[in-house]
Amino acid sequence: DAGVIQSPRHEVTEMGQEVTLRCKPISGHNSLFWYRQTMMRGLELLIYFNNNVPIDDSGMPEDRFSAKMPNASFSTLKIQPSEPRDSAVYFCASTYSYGTGHGELFFGEGSRLTVL
Amino acid sequence: AQSVTQPDIHITVSEGASLELRCNYSYGATPYLFWYVQSPGQGLQLLLKYFSGDTLVQGIKGFEAEFKRSQSSFNLRKPSVHWSDAAEYFCAVAPGGWGKLQFGAGTQVVVTP
Numbered sequence: 001d002a003g004v005i006q007s008p009r010h011e012v013t014e015m016g017q018e019v020t021l022r023c024k025p026i027s028g029h030n031s032l033f034w035y036r037q038t039m040m041r042g043l044e045l046l047i048y049f050n051n052n053v054p055i056d057d058s059g060m061p062e063d064r065f066s067a068k069m070p071n072a073s074f075s076t077l078k079i080q081p082s083e084p085r086d087s088a089v090y091f092c093a094s095t096y097s098y099g100t101g102h103g104e105l106f107f108g109e110g111s112r113l114t115v116l
Numbered sequence: 117a118q119s120v121t122q123p124d125i126h127i128t129v130s131e132g133a134s135l136e137l138r139c140n141y142s143y144g145a146t147p148y149l150f151w152y153v154q155s156p157g158q159g160l161q162l163l164l165k166y167f168s169g170d171t172l173v174q175g176i177k178g179f180e181a182e183f184k185r186s187q188s189s190f191n192l193r194k195p196s197v198h199w200s201d202a203a204e205y206f207c208a209v210a211p212g213g214w215g216k217l218q219f220g221a222g223t224q225v226v227v228t229p
Contacts, residue, residue: 004159033217043206043219056216091159105217107159 002026004108006092012114018080021111024073025094033105034067034077035091043091049075050097082115089113118143120209122220129197130228137192137223139207148210149190150217151181155203163205166190177201202227 005024013019025032033048047057049069057067064083069075079086089112093105121140129135141147148167152160164175171183181192190207207220 042221045216045218048216059216093160104162104165105160107161109157109159 004092004094004106006090006108006111008111009109010112010114012116013082014116015083016081017115018078019082019086019113019115021077021090021092021113023075023077023092023094023108025075025092026106027073029094029096029106030072031095031097032069032075033093033095034075035093035107036088037091037110038088046077046090079113082113084115087113087115118211118218120207120218120220122205122207122223124223125221126224126226128226128228131199132196135192135194135197135201135225137205137207137225139190139192139220141188141190141207141209143188143209143211145211146183146185149181149183150208150210151175151179151190151192152206152208152219153177153203154206154222160206163192197225197227199227199229201225 007022031050034046035043036046037043046059047067048055052069067077089110091107091110093107095103095105119142123138150165151163153163154160163179164173164181166173166183173181179194183190204222204224206222208217210217
């Protein structure tokens with residue numbers, strides 16, 4: 001079975017440019033999470049969706065960041081305009097959530113973003 | 117404040133030796149607890165989890181973890197490490213059972229011949 005698929009795997013862009021990261025969760029999963037990993041701050045939850053609805057976006061750094069999940073099989077994380085401090089590895093993860101809990105989070109291989 | 121702490125940033129262990137990675141959490145109630153492993157350039161893979169019940173949890177790749185409520189700890193162990201265990205290990209908690217997964221800072225494990 002295909003796991004969580006992220007694209008692009010690597011992105012190098014210049015400051016001020018728009019960046020769009022994409023994620024395809026595992027089929028049948030109803031919750032999707034975006035994490036950011038940096039040396040300084042470790043793994044941080046940016047936003048998570050349940051049944052395509054954003055539940056908590058308190059981790060989104062600022063208005064330059066936005067995330068959408070138009071359907072159960074696709075999500076995007078957009079940064080506009082990008083800044084060098086946005087350089088990080090961005091992970092997408094999905095799981096099946098039920099009433100009081102959720103199963104194992106399955107992570108994609110990440111998108112490494114470098115903003116020059 | 118709620119937190120999860122991995123006191124050891126880096127551990128070096130000889131192949132065949134035992135390994136223990138420490139994790140402490142600070143929450144009002146016992147959260148759901150997890151250990152993940154990240155190999156270089158890869159995503160995170162779940163090793164094991166604790167929700168309730170038996171406090172000694174068995175995971176994949178020969179790992180186990182013990183939940184100790186009195187110490188607010190969830191330490192990961194492996195009796196005999198293999199070179200392929202070299203990776204970064206993350207303890208994580210999910211307060212309230214689901215939703216946000218909060219990760220520790222990670223412990224880098226180096227395995228020497």
